[in-house]
Amino acid sequence: MINVFQPSLGEEELAAVAEVFDSDWLGHGPRTKDFEAAFARHIGVPADNVVFISSATDGLFLATELLGCGPQDDVVLPSISFVGAANAVAATGARPVFCDVDRHTLNPSAENVERSLTPRTRAVLPLHYGGHPGAIDEIARLCRERGITLIEDAACAVTSAVDGQACGTFGDLAVWSFDAMKILVTGDGGMLYARDPDHARRVRALAYHGLDQFSGRSRSSRVPHRWWELSVRDFGHRMIGNDLTAAIGGVQLRRLPEFQRRRRAVVEAYDDLLAGIPGVRLPPRPPAGHTTSGYFYWVQLPPAIRDRVAADLLDRGIYTTFRYPPLHKVPAYRSAAELPGSDRAAESTLLLPVHQSLADADVRTVAAEFREAVERAATAAHI
Numbered sequence: 001m002i003n004v005f006q007p008s009l010g011e012e013e014l015a016a017v018a019e020v021f022d023s024d025w026l027g028h029g030p031r032t033k034d035f036e037a038a039f040a041r042h043i044g045v046p047a048d049n050v051v052f053i054s055s056a057t058d059g060l061f062l063a064t065e066l067l068g069c070g071p072q073d074d075v076v077l078p079s080i081s082f083v084g085a086a087n088a089v090a091a092t093g094a095r096p097v098f099c100d101v102d103r104h105t106l107n108p109s110a111e112n113v114e115r116s117l118t119p120r121t122r123a124v125l126p127l128h129y130g131g132h133p134g135a136i137d138e139i140a141r142l143c144r145e146r147g148i149t150l151i152e153d154a155a156c157a158v159t160s161a162v163d164g165q166a167c168g169t170f171g172d173l174a175v176w177s178f179d180a181m182k183i184l185v186t187g188d189g190g191m192l193y194a195r196d197p198d199h200a201r202r203v204r205a206l207a208y209h210g211l212d213q214f215s216g217r218s219r220s221s222r223v224p225h226r227w228w229e230l231s232v233r234d235f236g237h238r239m240i241g242n243d244l245t246a247a248i249g250g251v252q253l254r255r256l257p258e259f260q261r262r263r264r265a266v267v268e269a270y271d272d273l274l275a276g277i278p279g280v281r282l283p284p285r286p287p288a289g290h291t292t293s294g295y296f297y298w299v300q301l302p303p304a305i306r307d308r309v310a311a312d313l314l315d316r317g318i319y320t321t322f323r324y325p326p327l328h329k330v331p332a333y334r335s336a337a338e339l340p341g342s343d344r345a346a347e348s349t350l351l352l353p354v355h356q357s358l359a360d361a362d363v364r365t366v367a368a369e370f371r372e373a374v375e376r377a378a379t380a381a382h383i
Ligand SMILES: *Cc1c(COP(=O)(O)O)cnc(C)c1O
Pocket: 054, 055, 056, 057, 058, 081, 082, 084, 127, 128, 153, 155, 156, 176, 177, 178, 179, 189, 190
């Protein structure tokens, strides 16, 4: 089976984990701090402003709670979003308002966002589809002009940037995901960035029982008097990362440039091998100045054959999928929005396998099987 996503883990990660075992400390501690500092350097922000947490989804829940979103608020997010983003909004009582996306890029334009703003809009929560930055700088400008908070779901944008500025640093708050199917993996884990140092401090407390000044095991031997006493400021959760997953993350972060090079090569090979198939549209090339993490490689097919092609490929050992099913169609969110770009994207888009362990031969196999599956499906559907 050729997987659609797959992590790359090896000897270096094992050695880092062995070191944590030897240290007799698996919890939140010095390796967590090191990973936060290294990630902060990677995205070009101060270390105090990033918090290693248990998942990107938890980060989104922390973000909406931190902002005090409630029943009086709207939060605008693209319909083509991860389900956890809408849940993080709805759980506070705020209303998720879904905006449309471009049918080819699956990212919203600033106009798509602007059309969905209301006087109640408290925050805008876009993602970077497949790692493509999208119109993030225009959306950030729009939010600044209107005094609206921008939360970036940078879950799959770990190496994405616009003119050298990392995705996730355009707004007020952002999350990245290191779950098992992302590019940089820690098993489960995520990073939260808060532009405002005060927000970052509150997030640290909210992520650990609401305790003030939580720092886990520190390298310093100076401990406060009666260090076991409790100072609770918010009724917090337990959403912190730990030294075991941080140690894996540190190695993965160092390997990111290598991952990135391989993914770029896979994307370029697909662009060549898949060119000119009748009825098939390849993903957009990022505009000048934009760097994509290359998390998704998506093709667009006539809706009449998309599902048949996916099933046919699965029969031949090639796993494909579609992300993210449109949220305005999910009854729980009670949306009445009509979003033709999202509908069109959702019925025509298919994600092909792309990960850094994909061999050249795998890429050729996927491309050849895809080409044949499209021909068979088109013949069967008489198109
Ligand atoms: C994976 C993903 C998430 C969720 O990340 P977790 O760490 O699994 O919670 C959120 N948003 C997007 C866009 C994702 O791709």
